[in-house]
Amino acid sequence: MTQKTNNNILEVIQVENLRKHYNGTYNGIMALKGISFSVKRGEIFGLLGPNGAGKTTTINILTTLTPPTSGVAYVNGYNINTKPDKVRASIGLVFQETTLDTHLTAEENLYLHALLYGVNKKDFITRKREVLKLCELWERRKSPVSQFSGGMKRRLEIARALIHFPKILFLDEPTVGLDPQTRNKIWDYIFTTKKQKGTTIFLTTQYLNEAEVCDRIAIIDYGKIIALDTPENLKKMIGGDIITLRTTDNEKAFAQIKEKLPQCKIKRIGKEIQIEVATGEEFLPSLIKTITPKILSLELHHPTLEDVFLELTGRKIRENNTPDTEDIFSFNLKSFLALFKNNNHKNTNGH
Amino acid sequence: MATNTANFFSSKSLRALYVIWYREILLYWRNKIKVFTSIFLPVLIAVAFGTGLGSILEFRHLPYNFSQFLYPGILGLSISVMSITSTLSIVWDREYGFLREILVAPVSRSVIAWGKILGASTVALIEGILLLFTAPYFNLVLSPLQIGEIFLVIIIFTLGVAGLGVFLTSFVSRTESFSLLLQLFIAPMSFLSGGFFPLNSLPLWLQNLARFNPLAYGIDALRWTILSGNLSASQISTFTLHSLPSCIIALLIFDFIIILLAFRAFKK
Numbered sequence: 001m002t003q004k005t006n007n008n009i010l011e012v013i014q015v016e017n018l019r020k021h022y023n024g025t026y027n028g029i030m031a032l033k034g035i036s037f038s039v040k041r042g043e044i045f046g047l048l049g050p051n052g053a054g055k056t057t058t059i060n061i062l063t064t065l066t067p068p069t070s071g072v073a074y075v076n077g078y079n080i081n082t083k084p085d086k087v088r089a090s091i092g093l094v095f096q097e098t099t100l101d102t103h104l105t106a107e108e109n110l111y112l113h114a115l116l117y118g119v120n121k122k123d124f125i126t127r128k129r130e131v132l133k134l135c136e137l138w139e140r141r142k143s144p145v146s147q148f149s150g151g152m153k154r155r156l157e158i159a160r161a162l163i164h165f166p167k168i169l170f171l172d173e174p175t176v177g178l179d180p181q182t183r184n185k186i187w188d189y190i191f192t193t194k195k196q197k198g199t200t201i202f203l204t205t206q207y208l209n210e211a212e213v214c215d216r217i218a219i220i221d222y223g224k225i226i227a228l229d230t231p232e233n234l235k236k237m238i239g240g241d242i243i244t245l246r247t248t249d250n251e252k253a254f255a256q257i258k259e260k261l262p263q264c265k266i267k268r269i270g271k272e273i274q275i276e277v278a279t280g281e282e283f284l285p286s287l288i289k290t291i292t293p294k295i296l297s298l299e300l301h302h303p304t305l306e307d308v309f310l311e312l313t314g315r316k317i318r319e320n321n322t323p324d325t326e327d328i329f330s331f332n333l334k335s336f337l338a339l340f341k342n343n344n345h346k347n348t349n350g351h
Numbered sequence: 352m353a354t355n356t357a358n359f360f361s362s363k364s365l366r367a368l369y370v371i372w373y374r375e376i377l378l379y380w381r382n383k384i385k386v387f388t389s390i391f392l393p394v395l396i397a398v399a400f401g402t403g404l405g406s407i408l409e410f411r412h413l414p415y416n417f418s419q420f421l422y423p424g425i426l427g428l429s430i431s432v433m434s435i436t437s438t439l440s441i442v443w444d445r446e447y448g449f450l451r452e453i454l455v456a457p458v459s460r461s462v463i464a465w466g467k468i469l470g471a472s473t474v475a476l477i478e479g480i481l482l483l484f485t486a487p488y489f490n491l492v493l494s495p496l497q498i499g500e501i502f503l504v505i506i507i508f509t510l511g512v513a514g515l516g517v518f519l520t521s522f523v524s525r526t527e528s529f530s531l532l533l534q535l536f537i538a539p540m541s542f543l544s545g546g547f548f549p550l551n552s553l554p555l556w557l558q559n560l561a562r563f564n565p566l567a568y569g570i571d572a573l574r575w576t577i578l579s580g581n582l583s584a585s586q587i588s589t590f591t592l593h594s595l596p597s598c599i600i601a602l603l604i605f606d607f608i609i610i611l612l613a614f615r616a617f618k619k
Contacts, residue, residue, distance in 0.1 A: 063455055088457040099448035103378055115370045116456040 009077050012168055012200045013039035013062065018071035020057050020223075031057040033223040034071065039168075039202055039216075044194060046214035047204040048305065050315075054223040055204035056096065059172050062202070063093050076167045089117065092161030092169045092199075096176060098153050102146040106137055106156050109145060110163055117164035124163070131159040135189055151182035158189055162199075169193065171203035175210065187213065208305040219309060226312045231305060238303035238311055239265070241280030245273045249293035260290050269310070367458040371466025372473065375437060379474045389478045393429040394485055397422050414586060422489050423577040424546030426482050427508070427570035430475040434509040435537060437471035438516030442523050464517055464617040468610065471513035472506060479505045492580035500576045507602045508569035514609035515565070521616035540566050549590035561592060565605045572598035 020032040032054045039045040047055050060066040062075055064084035073080045076090035100109050107128070114124040132138040135155040145153065154174065161169055174190070175183040187210070193199050203214070211217045211231065218228040227234055247253045254273055257266055264283065265276040277283045280300040288295070310316060379385060397418065405417030413420075444450040453463055483501065486493055493501075519532055543550075543557065544566035550558060561567045575595040578587055588594070593601070 065451070065455060085457045085459075088455055093455055095448065095451060097448045099450075099452040101374070101449045101452075102447070103381060104374075108377070112370050112374055113452070113456075115366055115373075116453070116458060118366060118457075 010041055011038040012041045012076055013037075013045075013202065014074040015058075015062070016072050018058070018061060018073055019069045020054075020061060020066065021069040031223055032061075032068070035220070035223070035225045037218050037225060037228055039200060041200055042194070042198045043215040044190070044201045044203070044213070046211045046217040047202070047220055048206070048208070048211040048217050048309075049204075049220035050206060053220045055206075055220060056172055057223075058220070059093075059170055059202075059204060062087075063091060063170055064088055089164075090167045092164065092166030094154070094157045094161050094169070094171045094174055096172045098157060100145045100153055100157060100160070103144065105142050105144050106132070106148075107141045109156065110160055113160045114163050119164050127163055127165070131162045134162075134192060135159040136185075151178050151185070154178060154182070154186060155189065158186065158193075162193060162197075165197070166199065168200045168202060171201065173204055173206070175205070175207065183210075208309075211305050217305070219305075219312065221309075221313050227308065234305065234308045235303045238276060238307050240276055240278040241283075241300060241302055242307055243275040243277065243280055243283070243287065244297075244299045244301075245275065245287075246271060246296040246298075247273070247291065247293040248296060253291040253293050256291050257287070261286065364459065364462045367456065367462045368466045368469070371453065371463055372470040375440075375467065375470025376473060376477075378440070379437070379477070386481075389429065389433055390481050393425045393482055397425045397485075397489070401425075414589060415582060416490075418489050419491060419578060419581060420549070420574075420590060421547070422486070422491065423573040424544070424570050426479060426577070427566070427573045428541055428544060428546040429482065430479045430505060430509055431512040431566055431569065432537065432541075433478050434471040434475040434513040435516040435519075437474050438467050438513050439520055439529060439532070441467060441517065441520040442526055442529065445524065446526055460618045461614050464614050467517055468510060468513040468613070471516060472509040475509040475513070476502065476505050486577070490581070491577065493577070494580060497576060497580055501573070504569070504572045504576050504599075504602075507599065507606060508572065511565055511602060511606040511609050512569070514606065514613045517613040518609060518616050521613075540564055543567065545570050545592060550592040551590065558592065565602065565609075568593055568598045568601040568605070571595075572602065 015035060015037050017034045017036050018032055019030070019034050022029045022031055035054075035058065047058060049055050057066065061068045062073055062080065064080050064087050067081065075087045078086040078090070080087050101112070104112070110128050110131070111124070114127070119127065128141075129138070132141055135158060137152065137156055137159060140148070140152070145156065148156065158169075158171075158174070171190070175186050178186065190201060190203075194201055203210075205211055214231065216228065216230050217234065218225050219234075220226070227237070245253065250268065250271070250273055254266065254268060257264070257273070257275065261283075263277070267274050275283075275287070280302075284298075284300060288298075306316065401418035401421040404421075408417050441450065444453075454460075479501070483493070483498070515536075519536065523529070523532060543561045543564050545561065546566070550561050550567060553561070571591045571593045572595060574591055575587055575598070
């Protein structure tokens, strides 16, 4: 037994050529096409990708909820296929949908969780105070969860996931459906947890600004990891600033830039021309002088992860997605409407 | 290396069993309306329905009091409905996510199924105890020994019914399917349970059908134990289909088979 060394392993998650194939109802979808990566102890690792890219599938496999079709992963040094119980004991997990028992109070939810994970009573009492204070729910500990707002529920869920001192905290889209203020708060908790306890954090997100604050991110698309690095390094891939241009005659402008300004990378995206150049501010005057068609709009920005994603896939990350404003309550409306539909299709989100 | 069977009896599994069981009791006790209706409705049926129908049946010169006949039947039906609806909360938990919280915990699936079954059975026992307080109203005499027997019968009976509930929920993914389940399984089983009328006066083909109904054995067993202080064995046998020993044996066999099936279905 070499499990005592688990506290010292550097790569707290190791994933090797993981594949997942869903048959039947999903018409045989290859959700993961062989992904490999590793997560270092104590870092915030983000898995960034559009809806349906395989983010939730990855989390489900790493947390032993779904078995992989092939491939192997080690979480906290334990093989997910052969030691699922050990894996589950070393992780905390916050799902996309709430998994609180809304009939019970905040405190009771934490108590049941602590019992399930074998936290002893003395530890529980101090830990309960700690996590509830961290998530600013201490005053509401005796209220039933059904009275909580979406943001409070999510905070309580994070508090609950931390109760048993997990080595790794998995967060599946932790801020989806929350207002920006609550979103920032949740991030504060995530940072504090990381700092105070050295907990490794693995999260998925489709918000680019959230991915920016991760220590490292993996970009996943169509079940494949297409890039993995720190946000800074990924942005360096772009190679400079980005100028987006719209003119009355894009064809002509495109040809002119190509001919007279060979130092820049240029491509057309929809109705816009995109130019990549080392220093945008100095480039702009010569650009304006060069092109003859009338400029409708001109924008200069420093590269973001959105640009990285665009560069890698040729698409915007959220172009076909539901808007950000979709809130938690629309879930209830959806299930309510589903009552009137006769088809009993299952919840397919996340695949 | 610890095997699965060894894990099952570890303190970790017992703790998990306790969590799931405890939650089931907490949910019942927290829901005061549910506690109230779980007592009110059966009493209402036994009193109003029993007295009303009993007054018509007086012309038949029954050798027993109809309300006293009805009382164990209503009690049996109430506790079986209670234990089955308790396990149906699995579907609710699945749809609203709490089941995932349990499934992801370092606990084996069979422990979860056991916790649900034991929890449902305990809730049914609590309801049964509360209902037994109304026994004096029906002029029923219950000795301490009898009460012990009744508790045992309730436990043996509801374990199987809860097992049936867990088994059925494994095939249901949405709460809307509840009503379908109730109509397809619970309603026919209730009507052919002997709760409302003696099964042995039914046509033979219906009697034979009732022989496959676990509820019929449970309710007959309750009749034997609850009424033994007031009526003689020969009187009770005029309105029961099965003898007490055969009821107990049938219930135990049913418990064993259905709980095994429930585990297999739940592990999926």
